[in-house]
Structure formats: C-alpha cells, structure tokens
Amino acid sequence: MTPRERFLLIVPGVLFLIAFGAFELGRLASRKEAERKVTARQPSSTATSKQDDATLIRSLKAQDLDQRRFSFSAVIEGATGSKIIPFDPKNPAALLILEAIRKSADHAMQLHSQEGSDLRGLRRINEGSRFFEDTLREQIDAHPALLCSIPLTSDGREQRMGYPDLRIEHVESGLVTYLDPKLYEEGSRASTLRSFYYKLGTQPSKVSEDAQHLLLGFAHDGADGAWTFTSWDLLDLSNLTVGLKAEFQASNQDLYEGDSGLASSRPAESSPRENAR
Structure with a gap:
C-alpha cells in the first residue's frame, strides 16, 4: 500500500475524531452555560434564608398573637x-x-x-x-x-x-x-x-x-x-x-462581639469594618 493510500484511509478517522471532540466540547460548553444561567437566577442561600425569615415574621404578625x-x-x-x-x-x-x-x-x-x-x-x-x-x-x-x-x-x-x-x-x-x-x-x-x-x-x-x-x-x-x-x-x-409576648433578643456577645461595630474608643480594639479598610 502506497503512502497516499494509507493517508486516505487515516483521514476519515481523524476527521471523525475532530468532529466528535468538537461536538462534545460544544455540548459541555452549552451545559455549563445553562448551569450558569440557572445559578444566576437562583438567590443565594443567605438571601433565601432572609426571605424565609421575613415570610415567617409576616405570618406571625398577621395572627395578632x-x-x-x-x-x-x-x-x-x-x-x-x-x-x-x-x-x-x-x-x-x-x-x-x-x-x-x-x-x-x-x-x-x-x-x-x-x-x-x-x-x-x-x-x-x-x-x-x-x-x-x-x-x-x-x-x-x-x-x-x-x-x-x-x-x-x-x-x-x-x-x-x-x-x-x-x-x-x-x-x-x-x-x-x-x-x-x-x-x-x-x-x-x-x-x-x-x-x-x-x-x-x-x-x-x-x-x-x-x-x-x-x-x-x-x-x-x-x-x-x-x-x-x-x-x-x-x-x-x-x-x-x-x-404571648413575641420578642427578638440579643446578648452582649451578639451586640459587641459581632459584625455591627462601626468605631470604638477602646485603645486596643477597632471595629471589624475599620479592620477591613
């Protein structure tokens, strides 16, 4: 078999592999794009949690407990x-x-x-x-x-x-x-x-x-x-x-050791927001 004949036999297989690879890459890219869009449409877990809390509070308030x-x-x-x-x-x-x-x-x-x-x-x-x-x-x-x-x-x-x-x-x-x-x-x-x-x-x-x-x-x-x-x-x-007295409460630890601080006169301390600057 001449080199030309061997080349003609190999070319279809190579072309098939190239086409198949391109197809798979395209499908993978499409799937990732679809996942990205779905994720973008979904609220974050933090946002969802806050929304659930707000819904619960409105429900409780409506009952005039x-x-x-x-x-x-x-x-x-x-x-x-x-x-x-x-x-x-x-x-x-x-x-x-x-x-x-x-x-x-x-x-x-x-x-x-x-x-x-x-x-x-x-x-x-x-x-x-x-x-x-x-x-x-x-x-x-x-x-x-x-x-x-x-x-x-x-x-x-x-x-x-x-x-x-x-x-x-x-x-x-x-x-x-x-x-x-x-x-x-x-x-x-x-x-x-x-x-x-x-x-x-x-x-x-x-x-x-x-x-x-x-x-x-x-x-x-x-x-x-x-x-x-x-x-x-x-x-x-x-x-x-x-x-029934419904109240929301916080301890000193919640208040002063959380992320709510803006500034402090304590010489050895600064607020979390000041540290982030």
Missing part, C-alpha cells in the same frame, strides 16, 4: 403532652395536699419575716424565692403521706431553674401537684406587668406528668432588706389565661 389570650392548660398540654388537673375539693388527696401547703406557707411567711432570716441579707427580693422554695419543700416533705422535691426534667435531670419549682406527690393515690412560689409587693397586686411566665423551647420540660398546677404568691411590704411578708394566696392555674 400579642392581642390573643391562651388557656394555660392548653399551653401546657400542647408543649408537654401532659394535662393540668383542676383542683377537686371532693378529692381527699387534693384536700390533704392543700392543708399541707397552707401550714407550710404560714410557717415560711413567719420564718422569713424575722430579723435573722437569710433572706434579709439579699439585695433584691427576686432572689428570695429560693428560700421559700427550700422551706416549703422541707415542711411539705416532712408530712408522712407526701413527697416534695424539685421536679425532674423529661430526661431525668433535677433542675431548679424554670417552671415549676416544686413537685408534691400524694404517695397512696399518686396524685401529683406542681407548686410554684412567687414573691410580690403588696401594692403591686393589681399591676399588669409580667410576673409569671412559661417559656417554650427545645430544652427538656420540668412538666412530665398529668398534675395539679398551683401558684403560691407571698405578699411583702416592700421594705428593701427588711421585708415583712403579710399574706399569701394559693391559686389554681387550671383556670389561668396567659398572653
């Missing part, structure tokens, strides 16, 4: 799956728990009104609730028919922070009562400022069983550092209605 009232019983059941048992004056176990709380409340009020009470060394009366909690728990738990303790969370941990503060159980019947002591100044009894709240969240709840929910409010005379407690009220929260 701050104007609505909610049954506390429904709130507890919806949040925890547990029901609030209304106080039944015909239930012997409920009456026994009531009487134990009455006696313990009288004792706690008298004890913490004395000059030697540790509560009187506090700067703020709000810090005094724990003294009442401890006294009530000790007194009620001393009753032979009752157990009184700090409620366990749904994952089995003892936790003092959060609602409710105490758990009372009538041993024989198994009736459970959650008790939440509160302190307030006598003159503020009719105040509309928030004094009780229940927080929804992802943390395990201290409400883990069907129970009575009672609030024990102690009134004091407002004499800072020398408080005298004047009366108490025991409330059945099965009848309570509550409001």
Whole structure:
C-alpha cells in the first residue's frame, strides 16, 4: 500500500475524531452555560434564608398573637403532652395536699419575716424565692403521706431553674401537684406587668406528668432588706389565661462581639469594618 493510500484511509478517522471532540466540547460548553444561567437566577442561600425569615415574621404578625389570650392548660398540654388537673375539693388527696401547703406557707411567711432570716441579707427580693422554695419543700416533705422535691426534667435531670419549682406527690393515690412560689409587693397586686411566665423551647420540660398546677404568691411590704411578708394566696392555674409576648433578643456577645461595630474608643480594639479598610 502506497503512502497516499494509507493517508486516505487515516483521514476519515481523524476527521471523525475532530468532529466528535468538537461536538462534545460544544455540548459541555452549552451545559455549563445553562448551569450558569440557572445559578444566576437562583438567590443565594443567605438571601433565601432572609426571605424565609421575613415570610415567617409576616405570618406571625398577621395572627395578632400579642392581642390573643391562651388557656394555660392548653399551653401546657400542647408543649408537654401532659394535662393540668383542676383542683377537686371532693378529692381527699387534693384536700390533704392543700392543708399541707397552707401550714407550710404560714410557717415560711413567719420564718422569713424575722430579723435573722437569710433572706434579709439579699439585695433584691427576686432572689428570695429560693428560700421559700427550700422551706416549703422541707415542711411539705416532712408530712408522712407526701413527697416534695424539685421536679425532674423529661430526661431525668433535677433542675431548679424554670417552671415549676416544686413537685408534691400524694404517695397512696399518686396524685401529683406542681407548686410554684412567687414573691410580690403588696401594692403591686393589681399591676399588669409580667410576673409569671412559661417559656417554650427545645430544652427538656420540668412538666412530665398529668398534675395539679398551683401558684403560691407571698405578699411583702416592700421594705428593701427588711421585708415583712403579710399574706399569701394559693391559686389554681387550671383556670389561668396567659398572653404571648413575641420578642427578638440579643446578648452582649451578639451586640459587641459581632459584625455591627462601626468605631470604638477602646485603645486596643477597632471595629471589624475599620479592620477591613
């Protein structure tokens, strides 16, 4: 076979490879261009997230949640799956728990009104609730028919922070009562400022069983550092209605260690925006 004949045999294959390669390159370029256009039309993940947040906020705002009232019983059941048992004056176990709380409340009020009470060394009366909690728990738990303790969370941990503060159980019947002591100044009894709240969240709840929910409010005379407690009220929260306060919050860390700073008088620090210059 002559060189010319070999050349004629090779040329079609070479031309085919060139054509095929050009076709593939063109198809790849078209696909990349299409992907680029799709990407350009799609918002960034940050923009999408902000849009989702804005949509959620508009949806919540449209429901006028701050104007609505909610049954506390429904709130507890919806949040925890547990029901609030209304106080039944015909239930012997409920009456026994009531009487134990009455006696313990009288004792706690008298004890913490004395000059030697540790509560009187506090700067703020709000810090005094724990003294009442401890006294009530000790007194009620001393009753032979009752157990009184700090409620366990749904994952089995003892936790003092959060609602409710105490758990009372009538041993024989198994009736459970959650008790939440509160302190307030006598003159503020009719105040509309928030004094009780229940927080929804992802943390395990201290409400883990069907129970009575009672609030024990102690009134004091407002004499800072020398408080005298004047009366108490025991409330059945099965009848309570509550409001929802939707608020957005930020910590000092969010504010001062974030990217919001413009300038600072601190000699060793400058704002993130100044560093970028």
